[in-house]
Amino acid sequence: MNMKKVCAFLMLLAMTLSVLAGCTTPPATTSAPAATSAPAATSAPAATSAPTAKITPKVIVAVPGDPSNLGPFVGMSLGRIGVLVTMYEYLFYVDQGNLTPYIAKSLTKVADKTYDVTLFDYVTDSAGNHITAADVAFDFNTAMKLGNLKPLGDIQSVTAKGDYLVEFVTKAEPGAGDLEKMVVECPIVSQKAYEASPDQFATKPITTAAYVLKEYVPGSSLTFERRADYWQKDPSQSPIVATSHVQTAVFQIITEPAQHTVAPCSTGSPASM
Numbered sequence: 001m002n003m004k005k006v007c008a009f010l011m012l013l014a015m016t017l018s019v020l021a022g023c024t025t026p027p028a029t030t031s032a033p034a035a036t037s038a039p040a041a042t043s044a045p046a047a048t049s050a051p052t053a054k055i056t057p058k059v060i061v062a063v064p065g066d067p068s069n070l071g072p073f074v075g076m077s078l079g080r081i082g083v084l085v086t087m088y089e090y091l092f093y094v095d096q097g098n099l100t101p102y103i104a105k106s107l108t109k110v111a112d113k114t115y116d117v118t119l120f121d122y123v124t125d126s127a128g129n130h131i132t133a134a135d136v137a138f139d140f141n142t143a144m145k146l147g148n149l150k151p152l153g154d155i156q157s158v159t160a161k162g163d164y165l166v167e168f169v170t171k172a173e174p175g176a177g178d179l180e181k182m183v184v185e186c187p188i189v190s191q192k193a194y195e196a197s198p199d200q201f202a203t204k205p206i207t208t209a210a211y212v213l214k215e216y217v218p219g220s221s222l223t224f225e226r227r228a229d230y231w232q233k234d235p236s237q238s239p240i241v242a243t244s245h246v247q248t249a250v251f252q253i254i255t256e257p258a259q260h261t262v263a264p265c266s267t268g269s270p271a272s273m
Helices: 003-021 078-087 133-146 150-154 178-183 191-196
Strands: 056-063 092-095 098-101 104-111 114-119 155-160 165-170 211-217 221-226 246-253 262-264
Touching: 056 078, 078 211, 078 221, 078 246, 092 178, 098 104, 104 178, 114 133, 133 150, 133 155, 133 165, 133 191, 150 155, 150 178, 165 178
Parallel strands: 056 246
Antiparallel strands: 056 262, 092 098, 104 114, 114 165, 155 165, 211 221, 221 246
């Protein structure tokens, strides 16, 4: 499936929920991928003084299919598109063609076909696992071996060069937009958690996202709960898809197009996630 269409869909979903809530968080912008991106942060930022956003109790959203397998390195599907950024986070997010911070804060070209990616050093998943460069290298190399995420086929190697520094070497000099496709394609998870999972997160992923999957009823629904301990406390360093203004998000699997709606629940109205 075309990743441009996927990204457009995910942004549209996030923006739709934001408009329904009447509140949005503007995404951070960074420089082009060939240069260093957002300013470095070496420790978890203190909470900002901005007013706390109102948390809507519940929102229900229709998705057009069942993801079937919730694992991080499986192929794309209609059902998967609808819940992907609620389940997983990535190194970067693409906003209007620009890479913006997500789990990584910068990308720098250091030589022909060679790029260094620097991670935030305080990323944790919902189980408390600390995310390092070794996890990122594991994720990309695992996904490259499985072959389901097609843009990763243009990568020669991914290597941890330090605790929070990852080296990417491409097979050829990337063309316009090619590098962005590579670094936003692979979900980032803890190697320890993934290897300990009996089904490699197929039914219950453990991730760094702002929401935790509480229940997955195949063919029916997925229910996510907002993380009170979400690792990123600085909204300016997060893309809009990481916004969490809803306590409980229910994705109802509805395969009939005529029934697709974004509907309020009896306990609250829709809000941005």
